[in-house]
Amino acid sequence: MxxxxxxxxxxxxxxxxxxxxxxxxxxxxxxxxxxxxxxxxxxxxxxxxxxxxxxxxxxxxxxxxxxxxxxxxxxxxxxxxxxxxxxxxxxxxxxxxxxxxxxxxxxxxxxxxxxxxxxxxxxxxxxxxxxxxxxxxxxxxxxxxxxxxxxxxxxxPNYNVQIKIGKVISQYDRLLETNKKRIKILEQMAENLYKEWFVRFRFPGHEKAEFVDGVPKGWKVCKLKDIIKFNPKYDFKQQYSYINIPMAALSTFGMSIDKSQITIEEKSSGTHFVNGDVLFAKITPCLENGKTGLVNCLNDDEVGTGSTEFIVMHGVKVDSFFTYCIARDELFRKQAINSMNGADGRQRADLAFIKKIKWLLPSDELLVRFKRFTDSVIKQIEMFNKQNQNLIKQRDYLLPRLMSGKLQV
Known part of the structure; x- marks a missing residue:
């Protein structure tokens, strides 16, 4: 060639x-x-x-x-x-x-x-x-x-070989894009269910539900700190390395974390979190842009580290996806943005204010039904994410070999 x-x-x-x-x-x-x-x-x-x-x-x-x-x-x-x-x-x-x-x-x-x-x-x-x-x-x-x-x-190489190489790599990107679209649809389905049940109050049986002062009977008005633990402390003394999630790994619209941005660090620094925790960007412009993610890339007993500009949200009385939906909720984000203070260009949301935001805690029965649905959605999302990780590995393995002529097409 x-x-x-x-x-x-x-x-x-x-x-x-x-x-x-x-x-x-x-x-x-x-x-x-x-x-x-x-x-x-x-x-x-x-x-x-x-x-x-x-x-x-x-x-x-x-x-x-x-x-x-x-x-x-x-x-x-x-x-x-x-x-x-x-x-x-x-x-x-x-x-x-x-x-x-x-x-x-x-x-x-x-x-x-x-x-x-x-x-x-x-x-x-x-x-x-x-x-x-x-x-x-x-x-x-x-x-x-x-x-x-x-x-x-x-x-x-010559033009015909260029076309062949382009087509081979493009096939991987088309599969990646298809899976990304599937993930986006699944995430949107789950978020729409959250809005339908817990924002618009069109939950199962809402037609016969009794409301008191505009709140469904059996629901409670709480402060967020009563249902979510913010920046929890974790024991990670036995770890010799740490998965580090930077701000760049968070999406502005979805829950999935970009694993290509993850690094392995010898020291623990910044924020700490476990699987199921939600990472919420507190600094401008990341907060306004919607940087948020749901951690699902750690082992069950592993603690990860990340940017100091994250607020870590750990659901206590609500499950992980419900916590994520709160972090994506328009009302929550508006209040977080309005609480920002500091020098221009380095403003951050006020965690003390966020903890005191009032929120509706639905009935246990509804929370269980919601979790049952979202657990199945998250499993499908994880499956597509794993497929994409494998596709990226295969593509990135082939790319330098095709581009150098070591691998012929």
């Missing part, structure tokens, strides 16, 4: 994003993709901003299409992987025809360069090392130039 060395700039054209004015954002319209919307390999639609539809045709040069490759040109240093400069993502189908904001550049492959092959090549560690190594900036912000991106050298 013939591979030859090339330079990226000879194989692509680029288009920088535009500085769209935040003063012109509207509630609905044309999505504006910002670098803050980037995930590890795609773009989240959870917190999009929009431009008026009637202005779209003024900015067609910045229009994005499904599978377009985007590189973040302004961001953080590698110690903050959530927003690291040089991050490479691809446009998902649901953001086809969105517009690209500033601090990012679209990479357009020339004829003879396959888009899938190029994307996976740029996801390699040597490309990220190349751009980060030449980044410039202050302690909290780094930037890279188009010249830095274009100067990346790598080996490529």
């Amino acid at each position: 013939n591979w030859h060395e090339t330079i990226l700039g000879k194989n692509i054209t680029t288009k920088k994003g535009f500085a769209f004015k935040s003063t012109k954002y509207v509630d609905s319209g044309v999505p504006i993709v910002r670098v803050s919307d980037f995930t590890s390999d795609s773009i989240s639609a959870n917190d999009l901003k929009y431009y008026p539809k009637e202005e779209k045709y003024t900015y067609l040069d910045y229009e994005l299409h499904y599978k377009d490759i985007i590189i973040q040109t302004v961001g953080s240093w590698p110690n903050n992987p959530d927003s690291v400069v040089g991050k490479v993502v691809r446009v998902p189908y649901e953001l086809n025809n969105a517009l690209l904001n500033q601090n990012a550049v679209k990479i357009i492959p020339n004829e003879g360069m396959d888009n899938d092959f190029l994307y996976y090549r740029l996801k390699s560690s040597d490309f990220s090392g190349h751009v980060v190594g030449q980044a410039r900036g202050a302690a909290n912000q780094a930037s890279i130039t188009l010249e830095t991106i274009k100067s990346f050298k790598f080996f490529i």
